[in-house]
Amino acid sequence: MEKNATNGKKNILALLLVLSMIITMPTIVFISSALGGGIAACSDISPTSINASSNYVGVINALPVIYVSTEAMNVIQITFGLQFTQPFYATDTNGDGIVDTFIDPNHLLTLVRFVNISGNASFLLSTGNDMVPEFFWDTNANKTVLLTFISVLLTETWIDPEAQEILIVADVEKSGWVYIKIIDPYPPDKYPKYTLTITTTNDRIISSNMIWRENGNICILDDPSVQYILTYKYTILPPVFNPPDGTIIHIAKPTITITFFEETSLTIATFENNNILDQLTTMDQKTFIFTPTSDLVDETSTLNLTVQDTKGNTLTSTSTYTISIAKKPTGEIPWLIITLIAIILLIVIILVILRRRLII
Ligand SMILES: [Ca+2]
Ligand SMILES: [Ca+2]
Structure with missing residues (x-):
């Protein structure tokens, strides 16, 4: 009985709290299935999306969504000859105010990865089924930026035994945004204690969230440099x-x-x-x-x-x-070959004898 009374008081308090918040904070929407349900707040949803009914104080079932702008979508349609029937979009699934999930209802684009570019939530996207991105969509600026993909071969390597560093230079000829793939000579699964830093010739350090190391490759997303220096801090060099x-x-x-x-x-x-x-x-x-x-x-x-x-x-x-050790001759007599030669000789002798008899 006492317990029911306490629950009743809690429910009334919760109802008052919800009502007061709706009155004081009209831009915030609450999920509440009667009074037994949980309460969750989501930003960026206008009060018009509140769907009230006699059984529900307030209901939301939509996540914050950013749809690609028509202009940004047209750049991709024209450049890659694609035809989108619906705009692609991004949602914030964990309610932290940052979109994190990409959806293309047309099934024409492949998400390569999410990347934060100077504070702007962006998606690296491929126009096919492959994982090589052709552009990124900056959801904050709502624009699409084309990328050049370059696979770089590493040529020069220096080792500094004092600093225990391996330095490798990668030259890249480019203008504009580039997605660079470099074979990782010291991948983290084989060399877990080595650390990698990538800098440019003007000592700009590439932010670690613009570098990905997977499947034996290093991928870098960057804008304005032409030379990258890969510095591995090693512990023991491979023999x-x-x-x-x-x-x-x-x-x-x-x-x-x-x-x-x-x-x-x-x-x-x-x-x-x-x-x-x-x-x-x-x-x-x-x-x-x-x-x-x-x-x-x-x-x-x-x-x-x-x-x-x-x-x-x-x-x-x-x-x-x-x-692969070479096989020595076994020393066995090749009886098959000897038998064949003997048969051939016998036939020849018989033919010679027959011929002589015919002549006589
Ligand atoms: Ca999020
Ligand atoms: Ca691609």
Whole structure:
């Protein structure tokens, strides 16, 4: 009884609170399914969208939506020969005041990713099913901006052992906005302790929210630069394997050397999942030599090493080899060939004898 009375008081208080808020804040809409439902506030909805009924204090079921402007949509239609029957739009699904979800009811555009460009919520969009964007839609300015896609090959690399930095320069010829794809030589899944900073030649740092690293690539969205410097802060540089990764080995007991650029200690060493830690030798803790104690057999084998530096950083490196040992002659007598030759000789002899008899 007491509990019901308390609930009743709570309901009256809630009703008064809701009514007072509707009166004092007309631009805010509430969801409330009678008095048992929750209350949620959403901005950017005009009071005209309040749908009141006898059972509901106030109802919203629409999320804030931004529709593309006709002008911005026309740029894309004309440039890419597309025909939109309805405008594409964006919604704010979590009510934080920033649109976060892109919808194209025409199913002509593919969302590549959301990006915040100088505080403007924008969507990188592809005009096909691929994930290479052709333009971005800035929902704040409600304009579409065309992008140039460039795939850059890295050519020059410097290593600064003092700063433990790898510097790579990427030259890009462009004007206007560009979406650049560069192969990531030190992807985060393989080198989780390396950090990457991208700067331009005038020391402008590319904001980390304009850089994406996935599937072994680095993607950068940027406007006015022509040269980018990729700086990786490393912990342990990857070693050099000799013979290199992917080599086909034709000898049963090959010697494989692994050279690091700094002193390290081996913590794990396996070859085709067998522990070979005590089969590796080193004179300087930089170059390690592995010669198998027993003959290798024909198969694809991976050499896997984990090392640790003096600061406790670790690095795991692998190199895979195809073992293909040449077959020795077996020494067996080729009876089939001998039999065939004997039969041919016999036929020849018979033919010669028959011919002589005919002549006589
Ligand atoms: Ca949002
Ligand atoms: Ca595309």
